Structures are given as C-alpha cells and as structure tokens.
Amino acid sequence: MSNSSNNTDPRSRLLKLLPGFNCGVCGYARCEEFAHFLLKNKVEVESCRFLLQEIFNENRNEIREILKEEDVIPEEEKFVGVLDGYEADFILHPLPGERSCREVLYPFTHKELKAGDVVRYRPLACPITHFAKILSEDNGLITVHMIGPCHRIDPESDFEFLDIGICMVGGFEGIIEGNMPRIGETVRFLPGHCMMQKVHSGVLVQLEGKRAIIEGIDLKVWAPPIKG
Template sequence: MMEKRSVKEEIISSLPGFNCGICGYARCDEFAGALIRGHAKLEDCRFLYQEIFTKNLEELQRLLKEEKIIPEEKVITGLLDDYEADFILKPLPSESSCREILYPFTNEELNIGEVIRYRPLGCPITHFAKIIDENHGLITVHIVGPCHRLDKDFEFKEIGICLVSGFEGIIEGRLPSVGETVRFIPHHCMMQKVHSGVIVQLEGERALIEGIDLKVWAPPIKLGR
C-alpha cells in the first residue's frame, strides 16, 4: 500500500520543476517549503502563469487553500446589480486608477497631460480623466474625479461621449486565461458595476482587457436581499 504523500511533496509535484531560481529560491523544493511557510507566493513563479501550467496552478491553489495558507476566494458582486464578478481590476503600482482606453467621438485635438470630461457610452456617470497616452486615435487615461468635481480653478476639455475599448490594471481575485471572457469591476468605478471583456494580455496579475461591455448576460446572484 502506497503511503500518502505529504503536502510539500504534492506541491513539488505540481511545480514546473525547472529549478531556475527566478522565484528567489535555488530549487523548486525550496520554493515549495517557502510557500507552506507563507514566505513566498505562487505569483513568484512566472512559469505557473503560462497556459501549459494552468492545471498545475489550479491544483496548487487548491492545496494551499486546503492548508489555509491562502484564503478562500471571496465572492465579488457588483453593488448596483448584484452580478457576480471574477475579479476587481486595481491600478498598476504607483498609479491612481486602472488605465482606461477610450475612443473619443470628437475631432478636437487631445494632448497627453490634458484633463478631459466625458461620459462612457452606456454609462450614466460623467468622468474626469487625465490623458497619459495617445495611439492612432485611442487615448489612455487615469480617472481623476467624479462628475461633481467642478470649480473655478479646475480646467478640462469637454469631449462628450467616448467608447471604452479597454482596461489595464492588476487583478485581485481569480486569475483568468488569455482569450477568456471575464466579468470584472474596475476599482475606480463609481457605481461598482460589473463590466465584461476579453483578456488579451496577461503577465502575472497584470491584465489588458478589451471588447468592453457594460451588459452582462447572466442572471444576477442575489445575496439575501
């Protein structure tokens, strides 16, 4: 009769086994020990987030949750409509909001550094944002304020309705795969409304999501209301 493997042995068997040292530990068995002690995170192993290791990552997450090393994922729901989301999209390090990629329906010249006021197509809330990049008619912005931010010293360009084509930020919650359609809540969203889109780039927890839609075609999950 075969003896049951230890948790550490189970973890080692699910790691890529390259002993590359990129995680900060010389060998995968050392990394496994650090995971168990809570001194390392799965995100430290870059290979685990490649598509060929998706099953390995899921198994490692299961093992670590069973051992109470990482907490069970909490259910994330939109405040406005009670739809369930896969994750919250948070800002990149040292940035004020997750990046929003817009297609503006205006012929007005827009420049990096300018603050604009606009309303996303399909959203009832007016946004203020600072332009941080421009590329072939698409502008990338940081949200800087809600619609009530109006005073004499606050200068901005009024550009009307914009189409939101993408978001970029850090995932807090379930890590998806490239090409997957996901439901998420942008951290800066004033209505905390669930958006949907497709993961087109994924590097660790950093994601670029395109094909944005404010309509989520699934029945809402009600939380005893």
C-alpha cells in the same frame, strides 16, 4: 471513464465535455459561463438540454464525476457589483504607484487631444460623467487615468478641462485580485475605481503575472445576478 487524474483545471475539463453550441438555453450566453457556474454549484447539469441527449450520455456522466470531486474549487471571496448584483470574477486594481486602472477610450470628437490634457466625458452606456488625464494618444485612441468625477463638477472651479462628450471604453489595464483568467477568456470584473461598482465584461488579451489588459469592454453582463 472519468479523467479525475488529469492535471488540467476543472473548468477546462468541463468545457471539453460540454456541447459547445453557446445556444443560451441554459440561461448563459456561452458554455464557458455555464461551466463556471456548474463549478460554483449555482446551476444543474440538466439545465443544458443537449447533455440530456443520448449522444452526450458519456459526457454527462463524466461531468457529474468531475463535480463530485472534493475541493473542485476552493472557497473564495465573492466580488459582487453594488449596482446590479452580478458576481465578478475579479477586481481590477491600479498598476503600482498609479491612482486608477488605465483605460483606453475611443472619443467621438474632432478635438486635438494630447498627453497631459484633462478631459470630461461620459462613457457610452454609463450615466456618470467622468474626468480623466490623458497619459498617451495613439491614432485617435487615448489612454487615461480617472481623476474625478465628484470634485470636478463645480462650475465655479478654475479647473481647466476639455469637454469631449461621449466616449466608448475600449480597454482596461490593471492588477487582478481574484480568480486568474486565461488569455482569450471572456471575463466579468469590477474596476476598483468605478463609482457605481458596476460589473464590466470583456476579453482578456494579455496577462503578465497579475497584470492584465482587457479589451472589448461591455457593461452588459451575460449572467444572472447573485441571489440571496
């Protein structure tokens, strides 16, 4: 019997009814993503092979009842990456008064780095050279603001910086515009300052109002691009 009177958000209700095997047969790496796109009417219930088994008959019927409910998810603005055509859950904007989202970097260098230094580097899996100012350093991790790259590449410039090669981006901090995620949820987001407008993915580890910290950053996004 459907729990249509349940006050829990529809995606959480769907997750409780899905098999939870994260098998990827439906085309999504996780059941959480499958639930997300079920609600957006971009995938059919039958795409989950396990739901077709007799043991899941009741779950399948209840899922269909949830999807029949009016206004399950209101119409919303879509945030789509320019480079890859993937849909993001939200845009991550800078904190108030700051010029870009904060990023936590893992630099593969033995150079001594400190707050105030300007560094040139390339994020792992990104083809674009970045310039950033270090806000803080903590046991080898640096928190930075972007200040480039376009106007900082001129070799004739007297602009001073440290070249630290390739860095791994470990985290982002900023303000969410769009769907509000839950703590521990894997999210797809567009950093507002990203030159390529490439959708990133990561895990939301902290949320205060709309101020979010996302870690475990990956440029691979386990969802099909938007068609149309």
